[in-house]
Structure formats: C-alpha cells, structure tokens
Amino acid sequence: MLELINPTYNLHSEFLDMVAEYHNAGESRLFDQNNLTLIQENFSAYIQYLENNSQGISLKPGFVPATTFWLVMNSKVILGESQLRHWLVPTLEHQGGHIGYMIRPLQRSKGYGTQILAMTLEKARNMGLSRVLLTCNRDNFASARIIQKNQGKSTSEDILEYTGKLISRYWIDL
Numbered sequence: 001m002l003e004l005i006n007p008t009y010n011l012h013s014e015f016l017d018m019v020a021e022y023h024n025a026g027e028s029r030l031f032d033q034n035n036l037t038l039i040q041e042n043f044s045a046y047i048q049y050l051e052n053n054s055q056g057i058s059l060k061p062g063f064v065p066a067t068t069f070w071l072v073m074n075s076k077v078i079l080g081e082s083q084l085r086h087w088l089v090p091t092l093e094h095q096g097g098h099i100g101y102m103i104r105p106l107q108r109s110k111g112y113g114t115q116i117l118a119m120t121l122e123k124a125r126n127m128g129l130s131r132v133l134l135t136c137n138r139d140n141f142a143s144a145r146i147i148q149k150n151q152g153k154s155t156s157e158d159i160l161e162y163t164g165k166l167i168s169r170y171w172i173d174l
C-alpha cells in the first residue's frame with residue numbers, strides 16, 4: 001500500500017538507510033549538511049524542525065511555510081519525499097515553485113515520481129490551492145515528464161544566473 005504521510009519518528013532507521021543510499025549514489029547534496037547532523041544525532045528534533053517548517057514556526061528569513069511528505073510503501077519503506085510550499089514569493093516564482101520532490105536512487109523508474117507528484121497535488125488541493133507552480137531544469141527529462149503526466153502546462157523558461165542552466169516553469173490547475 002502506497003501512502004503520502006507526514007514525517008514520523010518511527011521510521012528513523014529507514015530514513016538513515018535512505019540517506020546512506022543517496023550518499024552511495026553521490027547525491028548527498030540533496031540533503032543539506034545542517035539537517036544531516038540533526039538526522040543522525042537528534043531525529044526527534046529533525047521531525048520537530050519539519051513540523052515547525054509546516055506550521056511557519058522559526059522560519060529562515062524569506063522562507064514560507066512548507067510541508068514535507070514521505071512516500072511510504074506498506075508503512076515501512078520510504079520511497080521518496082516531497083515538499084509543498086504554502087504560497088509563492090518572488091524567489092520561488094523564479095525557481096522552486098510550490099512543489100519539490102525526489103525519489104530515492106534505487107527506487108527510480110518505477111513510476112513513483114509520477115505518483116508522488118499526483119499525491120502531493122491532492123494535498124495542495126486539500127489545502128485550498130487552486131493551481132500550483134512547478135519548476136525544473138530543462139535537462140531533467142524525468143521530472144519534466146512527471147510534470148507533463150500530471151497535466152503541467154509549460155509557461156516560461158529562464159537561464160539561472162548561478163548555474164547557467166535553463167529552467168522550465170509549469171502551472172498545474174487543481
């Protein structure tokens with residue numbers, strides 16, 4: 001059974017396995033270093049940090065409330081995670097949009113990326129949003145396909161100054 005759940009302390013060792021998998025795949029950058037220390041040494045504080053981000057408590061300047069979800073199989077295997085930002089600010093309109101997602105390296109190309117976005121869109125709908133913005137690097141073909149399969153309509157493209165990469169923006173009506 002596939003579910004999109006709120007982060008829970010109960011899946012600590014499973015979460016550590018997932019972090020190790022990203023590390024082994026050379027994708028540690030997907031977790032920032034501050035969070036890594038918290039994840040390894042004080043997981044309950046990490047869960048509280050995610051809950052605070054969702055509630056808009058102690059946000060970093062310029063950040064908006066954002067809810068993290070875990071895609072979980074049979075209540076025990078974490079397949080990936082998504083983040084739903086509650087509203088847009090100019091930086092997110094430029095890059096980031098409302099929703100971000102990732103699927104752990106060994107679980108890719110099984111349709112989970114398409115499903116995590118579909119399930120996160122449902123959460124956005126329940127939160128009262130009527131449309132959401134998504135952005136992705138133009139050369140991230142899997143992500144572009146995921147957005148298109150979830151009815152994303154391409155709106156604009158831009159070169160990111162700090163990467164020199166082209167990003168695409170899409171709106172999805174809910």
Ligand SMILES: CC(C)(COP(=O)(O)OP(=O)(O)OC[C@H]1O[C@@H](n2cnc3c(N)ncnc32)[C@H](O)[C@@H]1OP(=O)(O)O)[C@@H](O)C(=O)NCCC(=O)NCCS
Binds near residue numbers: 113136137143146
């Ligand atoms: C992008 C990501 C979420 C894709 O997850 P996934 O579970 O592999 O996605 P799916 O299995 O649902 O595949 C989605 C589509 O992309 C296609 N696809 C998958 N990998 C691909 C690749 N390397 N190149 C081109 N297309 C690819 C699939 O064939 C599928 O299309 P189809 O249904 O027409 O066959 C995953 O690679 C990831 O977590 N990457 C790192 C983080 C990231 O880039 N997040 C998105 C930021 S915008």
